[in-house]
Amino acid sequence: xxxxxxxxxxxxxxxxxxxxxxxxxxxxxxxxxxxxxxxxxxxxxxxxxxxxxxxxxxxxxxxxxxxxxxxxxxxxxxxxxxxxxxxxxxxxxxxxxxxxxxxxxxxxxxxxxxxxxxxxxxxxxxxxxxxxxxxxxxxxxxxxxxxxxxxxxxxxxxxxxxxxxxxxxxxxxxxxxxxxxxxxxxxxxxxxxxxxxxxxxxxxxxxxxxxxxxxxxxxxxxxxxxxxxxxxxxxxxxxxxxxxxxxxxxxxxxxxxxxxxxxxx
Amino acid sequence: xxxxxxxxxxxxxxxxxxxxxxxxxxxxxxxxxxxxxxxxxxxxxxxxxxxxxxxxxxxxxxxxxxxxx
Numbered sequence: 058x059x060x061x062x063x064x065x066x067x068x069x070x071x072x073x074x075x076x077x078x079x080x081x082x083x084x085x086x087x088x089x090x091x092x093x094x095x096x097x098x099x100x101x102x103x104x105x106x107x108x109x110x111x112x113x114x115x116x117x118x119x120x121x122x123x124x125x126x127x128x129x130x131x132x133x134x135x136x137x138x139x140x141x142x143x144x145x146x147x148x149x150x151x152x153x154x155x156x157x158x159x160x161x162x163x164x165x166x167x168x169x170x171x172x173x174x175x176x177x178x179x180x181x182x183x184x185x186x187x188x189x190x191x192x193x194x195x196x197x198x199x200x201x202x203x204x205x206x207x208x209x210x211x212x213x214x215x216x217x218x219x220x221x222x223x224x225x226x227x228x229x230x231x232x233x234x235x236x237x238x239x240x241x242x243x244x245x246x247x248x249x250x251x252x253x254x255x256x257x258x259x260x261x262x263x264x265x266x267x268x269x270x271x272x273x274x275x276x277x278x279x280x281x282x283x284x285x286x287x288x289x290x291x292x293x294x295x296x297x298x299x300x301x302x303x304x305x306x307x308x309x310x311x312x313x314x315x316x317x318x319x320x321x322x
Numbered sequence: 323x324x325x326x327x328x329x330x331x332x333x334x335x336x337x338x339x340x341x342x343x344x345x346x347x348x349x350x351x352x353x354x355x356x357x358x359x360x361x362x363x364x365x366x367x368x369x370x371x372x373x374x375x376x377x378x379x380x381x382x383x384x385x386x387x388x389x390x391x
Binding site for chain 2: 080081082084085088089091092095096099102106145148149206
């Protein structure tokens with residue numbers, strides 16, 4: 058007995074959005090991203106002054122740090138989002154499935170004519186909304202500050218790197234969802250997905266020729282898009298399609314796993 | 323652009339960051355005060371939120387609330 062799945066999915070999405078608002082995630086996660094985004098250009102802008110006043114340098118030392126280009130600062134901001142930002146996103150969304158599963162809410166919901174796919178899909182939609190919202194807010198704030206303090210960056214470069222990086226963070230978020238369905242402990246889920254993401258981007262950094270198509274390479278492409286344009290666009294499109302495919306597979310796998318054991322024994 | 327140390331300029335640059343930190347701390351404190359149960363004693367969380375900049379409120383949002391789904 059299954060009712061039409063789209064309306065069910067929409068109702069579930071509404072519930073998840075309400076949950077995002079109620080837990081204040083929709084407020085604090087973007088705020089933290091904005092803070093991270095602003096901090097990067099500001100600290101670079103004040104770096105020479107800070108060094109001058111904080112270091113015990115002998116009199117007459119000349120500190121001459123060349124001011125980086127605006128696009129380099131944006132790439133550094135993305136690196137911040139890739140470490141601290143990804144950590145925060147993973148920690149904020151690690152418990153979405155396992156929490157409801159441990160408390161029994163998941164089996165209560167799945168008794169109703171709600172398919173596991175629309176259950177997982179609604180979680181995924183709300184997590185992606187949080188990811189993209191936070192990333193865009195933080196990145197735009199960083200862009201604004203970089204333009205004011207360091208140097209203008211063309212909107213096209215910003216948009217391209219934002220899209221590439223958003224896809225990479227979406228992949229990481231989807232992995233958090235997959236591991237969150239697979240593993241009982243939320244912390245284990247968060248750190249498995251962080252570990253996988255770190256491993257993938259390390260691998261694509263080590264073997265850019267062989268593994269340039271994997272999702273981990275997307276972060277590198279985003280830095281290139283912000284800074285000086287992508288060197289091999291073919292690989293970028295391979296990475297984008299591979300990531301989309303893997304995200305779809307991960308969603309199907311999560312739904313199947315959840316269907317096998319909706320409650321923790 | 324030429325005088326990075328001018329007081330009004332420093333304030334204008336720093337103010338949004340301070341405001342965000344303040345907002346985070348206020349939300350965390352309000353939620354902490356409202357919560358029926360926190361993970362660990364409430365006064366401990368209040369101290370953490372007040373004295374650890376940025377990290378304190380985030381730690382509370384992630385780990386402090388018990389009835390979070």
